[in-house]
Amino acid sequence: MALNEKLTRTFVCEGEGCNKEFTLQFLNTQPVGEPPAGIEQWRVVQNNNGLQFGYCSGACESKAALSGKHDFQRPPQIQLATERDAHVAKKAVDKLIELRG
Ligand SMILES: [Zn+2]
Numbered sequence: 742m743a744l745n746e747k748l749t750r751t752f753v754c755e756g757e758g759c760n761k762e763f764t765l766q767f768l769n770t771q772p773v774g775e776p777p778a779g780i781e782q783w784r785v786v787q788n789n790n791g792l793q794f795g796y797c798s799g800a801c802e803s804k805a806a807l808s809g810k811h812d813f814q815r816p817p818q819i820q821l822a823t824e825r826d827a828h829v830a831k832k833a834v835d836k837l838i839e840l841r842g
Contacts, residue, residue: 745768745769746767746768746769746770747766747767747768748766748767749764749765749766749767750764750765750767751763751764752764752765752780752783752795753795754795754796754797754798754801755794755795755796755801755805755810756796756797756798756800756801756802756804756805757801757804757805757808759796759797759801761779761797763776763777763779763780765777779797780797782797782798782799783795783796783797784796784799784802786802786805786806786811788811788812788813789813790813790814792811794810794811
């Protein structure tokens with residue numbers, strides 16, 4: 742018995758102020774039937790963070806690129822606590838213990 746996976750994917754343009762969207766049926770990762778008219782210009786942009794953005798047209802993609810939406814964002818850095826931070830935290834814990842009696 743073969744296992745077939747059927748699913749429907751909805752594509753929504755991420756262009757600012759653009760509400761275009763369409764759905765496609767897939768059977769085992771392959772689109773079924775003809776894609777709807779008007780999505781011939783659909784494109785996906787992937788930035789250096791691995792994030793993907795979908796757009797219905799070059800105009801929507803360009804506006805997003807110019808706004809910096811695709812720019813590489815450094816992940817937040819973990820800052821190690823200083824000795825002063827540890828001292829402040831200890832004082833806060835001591836105060837809590839004191840207040841609870
Ligand atoms: Zn769009």
